[in-house]
Amino acid sequence: MALFAFVNDVLIAADEASLGISDLSIQRGYGVFDFFKTLGGVPVYPDEHLDRFFFSASRMRLAVGKSRDELKEMIGVLMKRNEIADSGIRLTLTGGYSEDGYSLARANLVISQHPLTAPITAEPNRSIRLMTYPHMRQLPEVKTIDYLMAIWLQPQLREKDADDVLYHSNGVITECPRSNFFLVTDRGVLVTPGSGVLKGITRMKVLELVKGKLANEEREVRIGELHGAKEAFITSTTKHVLPVTAIDGLRVGDGNIGPVARWVSGELYKLAAPEGAASGRF
Ligand SMILES: Cc1ncc(COP(=O)(O)O)c(C=O)c1O
Incomplete structure (x- = not known):
């Protein structure tokens, strides 16, 4: 058509x-x-x-x-x-x-x-591996059309057997080229970078839905914290919640899709499904 x-x-x-x-x-x-x-x-x-x-x-x-x-x-x-x-x-x-x-x-x-190229499902149906790379998007809070670095890095991703890039700036984690990044610390706190990122709408909904239910922080996340993390996942409008099971070839947590990613994905799905209260008809 x-x-x-x-x-x-x-x-x-x-x-x-x-x-x-x-x-x-x-x-x-x-x-x-x-x-x-x-x-x-x-x-x-x-x-x-x-x-x-x-x-x-x-x-x-x-x-x-x-x-x-x-x-x-x-x-x-x-x-x-x-x-x-x-x-x-x-x-x-x-x-x-x-x-x-x-x-x-x-x-x-x-x-x-x-x-839509991929269906949105309540359960995460796949996981991804990330490769860190030093880069700061220009005007990070603005959704510009500039994806130069991410597109340029595609061959390198294939070489490193990774699915997507995780940007950091002087060792401070920001986001992926088209999604926001979350990790669950060894103490079970859900953490996402607080600045130098696009304020994703999915990120905002995740932070709203965990309020009062799960300890959470928006703050600076240093690259060294990745390796002690129990879980990590990324969020975006099209990717929904995608668990991250390896970063730079090292396993995150036990290398499987974690319970927090599963729970957040299910709750987010309930909100965004057509019958969900948060969806808006014009
Ligand atoms: C740089 C960047 N960060 C984060 C996101 C995720 O934002 P949203 O959840 O609003 O799709 C996007 C979406 O394309 C993005 O381009």
């Missing part, structure tokens, strides 16, 4: 949707985006994602040019047209058609919808 997408105000066949080559996203990699799921035709945490989209735009000095309600209306039109029950909706805002290829111009807005 042919999909549709918005380029600014025009709804167009997605395979014909395009931006001109003078756009600053092409010329200089300048732009922001956000990405949320729909499950069973229901957007999951749309307001939280729109909050972050407006935050990213404003931090990048880009005007969205639409109100929140206008964006919701456009997303509603797109969902009706495309009819994909389980999907990802991506809002991209670029630096615009720059006259000199460097100065900011009027932002271009693209809204597209994509089938």
Whole structure:
């Protein structure tokens, strides 16, 4: 089935949707985006994602040019047209058609919808191995379109037999290129880096759901703490909760999917499932 997408105000066949080559996203990699799921035709945490989209735009000095309600209306039109029950909706805002290829111009807005590539399940159905790498994303709290380092590292990941990268900066752990990182200490405390990261919506929901139920801390996490950890996992909109069983070739905990990752995954699933109270219809 042919999909549709918005380029600014025009709804167009997605395979014909395009931006001109003078756009600053092409010329200089300048732009922001956000990405949320729909499950069973229901957007999951749309307001939280729109909050972050407006935050990213404003931090990048880009005007969205639409109100929140206008964006919701456009997303509603797109969902009706495309009819994909389980999907990802991506809002991209670029630096615009720059006259000199460097100065900011009027932002271009693209809204597209994509089938989800992996189903979201209550139980984690796989685990991953990470490779640490020293890198700090520019403007880490902003969801920019810059994934240069992560894409460039792909061959190295294959060489090291790892599935994803875990960034650190001077020995302080931050996040993975497209997800947030959690560990469970030997004392059973759930810990996630408190700064220098994108504040993931899934991360926020995990921290909300463990409140009062499991000791937790948002703080600096040093690389040395990885090896004493009982468990580790990463979170994102599309990956949900993915247990980490090895980092730099060393086993995390007993090398199996841990009970905290299983519990968090199940609770998060209940929240985000179509019938879940936290999912929002527009
Ligand atoms: C750099 C970075 N950190 C964390 C995340 C996870 O955020 P969320 O849970 O909102 O998907 C993403 C998502 O793409 C990301 O790009």
